Amino acid sequence: MLNYVIKRLFSMIPVLVGISILLFFMLRMLPGDPAQVLAGQMASPEEIETIRKQLGLDRPVYEQYLSYLGRLVRLDLGRSARTQNPVIEEIWARLPNTALLAVVAIGLACLFGIPAGVISAVRPYTWVDYAVTMGALFGISMPVFWLGLMLVVVFAVVLRWLPAGGTGSWQHVVLPSVTLASFVVAFIARMTRSTMLETLSLDYISTARSKGLKEEVVVIKHALKNALIPIVTVVGLQFGLLLGGAVLTETVFAWPGIGRLIVDSILARDYPVIQGTILIFGLLYILVNLAVDILYVVIDPRIRYE
Amino acid sequence: MRQLMNRFGKVLAIAVLAAAGLWPAAPSAQAQGKEIKELVIAIGVDADTLNPQEQTTTLIQNMCDLIYDDLFFQDPAGKLHPRLATKYEVSPDGLTYTLHLRKGVKFSDGTDFNADAVKLTFERALDPKLRVPLRFAIGMVKECVKIDDHTVALKLNYPFAPLGPTLSMTLVSPISPAAIQKYGDEVRQHPVGAGPYILKEWVKGDRLVFVRNENYYGEKPTVAQITWKIVPEDATREAMLRSGQVHVCYKPLPSNLAALKADSGITVEMPLDTRTIFMGLNCQKGVTVDKKIRQAFNYAVDKKAIVKKILFDTAQPMDGPVSPVVFGYQKMDQSYDYNPEKAKQLLKEANFDFSKTVAMRTPQGRYLFDKQVSEAVQAYLQAIGVKIELRTYDWPTYTAGLLKPLAETELEVFLLGWGPLILDADMGLYGQFTCEVNPPKGLGSAFYCDAEYDAIMKDSRKEQDPQKRLDLLKKASQKVWDDCPWIWLHVEKFVIAYSSKIKGMVVTPTEKFYPQYVTLN
Numbered sequence: 103m104l105n106y107v108i109k110r111l112f113s114m115i116p117v118l119v120g121i122s123i124l125l126f127f128m129l130r131m132l133p134g135d136p137a138q139v140l141a142g143q144m145a146s147p148e149e150i151e152t153i154r155k156q157l158g159l160d161r162p163v164y165e166q167y168l169s170y171l172g173r174l175v176r177l178d179l180g181r182s183a184r185t186q187n188p189v190i191e192e193i194w195a196r197l198p199n200t201a202l203l204a205v206v207a208i209g210l211a212c213l214f215g216i217p218a219g220v221i222s223a224v225r226p227y228t229w230v231d232y233a234v235t236m237g238a239l240f241g242i243s244m245p246v247f248w249l250g251l252m253l254v255v256v257f258a259v260v261l262r263w264l265p266a267g268g269t270g271s272w273q274h275v276v277l278p279s280v281t282l283a284s285f286v287v288a289f290i291a292r293m294t295r296s297t298m299l300e301t302l303s304l305d306y307i308s309t310a311r312s313k314g315l316k317e318e319v320v321v322i323k324h325a326l327k328n329a330l331i332p333i334v335t336v337v338g339l340q341f342g343l344l345l346g347g348a349v350l351t352e353t354v355f356a357w358p359g360i361g362r363l364i365v366d367s368i369l370a371r372d373y374p375v376i377q378g379t380i381l382i383f384g385l386l387y388i389l390v391n392l393a394v395d396i397l398y399v400v401i402d403p404r405i406r407y408e
Numbered sequence: 409m410r411q412l413m414n415r416f417g418k419v420l421a422i423a424v425l426a427a428a429g430l431w432p433a434a435p436s437a438q439a440q441g442k443e444i445k446e447l448v449i450a451i452g453v454d455a456d457t458l459n460p461q462e463q464t465t466t467l468i469q470n471m472c473d474l475i476y477d478d479l480f481f482q483d484p485a486g487k488l489h490p491r492l493a494t495k496y497e498v499s500p501d502g503l504t505y506t507l508h509l510r511k512g513v514k515f516s517d518g519t520d521f522n523a524d525a526v527k528l529t530f531e532r533a534l535d536p537k538l539r540v541p542l543r544f545a546i547g548m549v550k551e552c553v554k555i556d557d558h559t560v561a562l563k564l565n566y567p568f569a570p571l572g573p574t575l576s577m578t579l580v581s582p583i584s585p586a587a588i589q590k591y592g593d594e595v596r597q598h599p600v601g602a603g604p605y606i607l608k609e610w611v612k613g614d615r616l617v618f619v620r621n622e623n624y625y626g627e628k629p630t631v632a633q634i635t636w637k638i639v640p641e642d643a644t645r646e647a648m649l650r651s652g653q654v655h656v657c658y659k660p661l662p663s664n665l666a667a668l669k670a671d672s673g674i675t676v677e678m679p680l681d682t683r684t685i686f687m688g689l690n691c692q693k694g695v696t697v698d699k700k701i702r703q704a705f706n707y708a709v710d711k712k713a714i715v716k717k718i719l720f721d722t723a724q725p726m727d728g729p730v731s732p733v734v735f736g737y738q739k740m741d742q743s744y745d746y747n748p749e750k751a752k753q754l755l756k757e758a759n760f761d762f763s764k765t766v767a768m769r770t771p772q773g774r775y776l777f778d779k780q781v782s783e784a785v786q787a788y789l790q791a792i793g794v795k796i797e798l799r800t801y802d803w804p805t806y807t808a809g810l811l812k813p814l815a816e817t818e819l820e821v822f823l824l825g826w827g828p829l830i831l832d833a834d835m836g837l838y839g840q841f842t843c844e845v846n847p848p849k850g851l852g853s854a855f856y857c858d859a860e861y862d863a864i865m866k867d868s869r870k871e872q873d874p875q876k877r878l879d880l881l882k883k884a885s886q887k888v889w890d891d892c893p894w895i896w897l898h899v900e901k902f903v904i905a906y907s908s909k910i911k912g913m914v915v916t917p918t919e920k921f922y923p924q925y926v927t928l929n
Contacts, residue, residue: 144544
């Protein structure tokens with residue numbers, strides 16, 4: 103197992119190098135001159151040229167990449183062209199916020215999504231199942247932006263129970279995490295329902311029932327445990343995506359996360375920040391996937407990694 | 409010589425008169441009110457830098473004003489008030505401005521504010537190695553010479569009459585020399601000025617917290633702490649204002665203004681701005697070379713309808729080439745009111761080729777409803793038979809096309825905004841319509857170039873007599889208005905909403921507001 107983990111960690115290196123190459127060259131293909139954006143609307147061509155030199159953008163692209171890779175090896179993500187702050191500082195200032203939101207949202211989604219999916223599967227084609235299915239459909243279809251604003255209007259403006267946006271207390275986390283969770287909960291509920299339905303129709307469940315086991319034990323211990331693998335996969339993928347920042351939710355709730363940083367950097371053509379954040383996002387995504395793979399072993403002892 | 413001396417006398421008198429007025433009346437009058445512990449202001453963007461010389465965003469310049477203070481303050485009526493500089497004198501040839509600095513002032517780190525600090529500020533602003541996006545605004549300054557501890561002389565390359573108001577720009581706000589020594593370029597993260605506030609905390613993407621500078625030379629601010637809360641979404645800023653989470657909402661959603669105005673708990677201010685929004689028409693290339701066609705395009709567009717239906721009255725149709733709030737504005741006699749029949753007639757007279765497709769370009773998300781405004785203009789032009797192909801770009805892509813020289817430019821009809829940073833017409837009339845600013849040297853992307861116009865504008869820069877200068881600016885305005893290098897669209901309004909308990913907010917047409925002396929009822 104340890105060997106497997108080490109091997110997986112090493113395999114991250116070519117993946118990250120691949121991401122860095124793709125990202126670096128794709129960004130340079132974007133129209134728009136970062137030097138001009140930085141120099142301002144009224145800068146002279148000479149001033150724009152000076153900034154281009156300062157940013158190293160006057161050199162051939164391959165040279166720029168090699169120099170970037172050289173810094174990357176020393177774990178230096180460079181400095182933001184816009185703020186001149188080290189990119190790692192810019193990311194670090196926002197990553198904990200994004201992580202907090204992602205953890206709470208995914209926690210809420212699991213808390214409500216898995217039981218809803220289980221109940222729905224245990225009582226298929228009843229009003230409970232239809233209600234859960236409708237709820238899930240509602241959650242998936244509802245634009246996050248709209249839901250967020252509606253929650254703000256109801257809970258912040260009308261009832262004044264919760265703050266409309268910002269950070270600072272547990273109350274601030276409630277609305278953005280519920281908004282984010284609404285989408286993920288629907289996914290998890292649908293996935294749980296379908297895998298549970300499949301599992302509940304298997305022979306060993308009939309055997310368990312015929313042994314006279316309580317229905318709760320059959321459903322939770324025998325069915326759910328075996329249905330967990332695809333659910334964990336979905337949860338892992340969703341969690342990885344959330345770690346990349348939920349731009350719309352962060353925007354609506356003035357949540358200072360990584361999503362806004364990426365968007366703002368793209369709009370300013372701030373290459374170092376875009377490269378740094380996407381690379382970190384890639385790294386986190388790989389790590390979450392690794393964690394999910396390890397979790398498979400815990401859930402299903404039959405799985406062995408050599 | 410006598411004439412020059414008379415002129416000098418007048419200029420000196422104006423400067424001294426300006427110096428006689430102390431702080432703007434509104435803030436001082438409110439200073440007696442109850443102290444506010446914290447004022448929370450919801451804004452849309454985080455600061456990228458708090459070095460005033462690197463800043464182009466008006467909102468962040470506004471923050472810098474509170475940290476650094478300015479040499480002068482230009483009030484909403486355009487009058488200059490002394491701040492860190494108490495007065496200035498202009499030499500008879502207009503090439504030397506002598507600035508008298510306020511005595512007994514210290515930066516918030518205890519460093520003395522003096523001529524050395526101002527000299528260093530100008531030297532840095534003029535240093536081509538440093539990134540100073542608005543350097544062009546003081547491009548006429550050759551050097552800053554120290555006369556004595558509290559006097560400096562600005563030597564100019566050429567006479568520049570509106571230098572007085574230019575000195576009210578955040579661009580030349582003095583920075584503590586000790587802070588520059590200590591932090592170097594990182595002063596952008598560690599701002600130290602002589603203003604009424606000090607940066608206490610900066611949580612990236614979330615908030616900036618300013619606390620009162622207890623050693624401030626001026627009247628003690630009534631607000632002990634200002635928290636700038638970063639809320640990117642307009643609707644959320646508004647919700648936070650309505651729920652009482654913030655006191656001030658910067659630029660709320662225009663579509664909700666009617667509802668905000670109807671709310672007795674909220675005050676909405678929307679003074680006319682300096683920024684004009686226009687559709688540039690290439691004067692040297694493509695179908696818009698003919699003046700009659702440019703005039704026809706102006707008659708074809710219903711600007712009043714655009715302002716009312718698309719912009720929710722957060723703008724006003726242009727009736728002169730610059731905003732009514734700037735010195736040098738004059739309402740033009742000739743109007744380009746919506747008249748599609750006249751537009752068609754002019755196109756006919758110009759033998760317009762209706763088979764040609766005209767390229768229209770627009771940014772998206774840069775100005776208020778920019779894409780929608782462009783679509784409306786496209787529809788109006790199509791209604792008189794002109795084929796228009798509209799392309800939309802994000803701002804970085806769009807700006808790359810603006811500075812291309814005539815031979816390379818693809819611009820025929822394009823939407824852009826231009827907001828002078830001081831209340832003077834020069835930055836608009838000179839900065840957009842002289843041959844000198846045709847790309848790639850400047851942003852006069854309509855490629856308007858007229859020798860007579862240039863001569864008038866150059867004379868206006870030399871002219872120190874305000875009345876004579878006003879006449880010249882009006883003459884230039886009339887010429888360019890008739891030549892139509894733009895479809896004259898609208899002048900934006902600066903919208904700010906705040907709790908109606910707040911009294912004494914100073915809001916300026918340069919999109920700035922000064923909350924330091926407000927009181928809460």
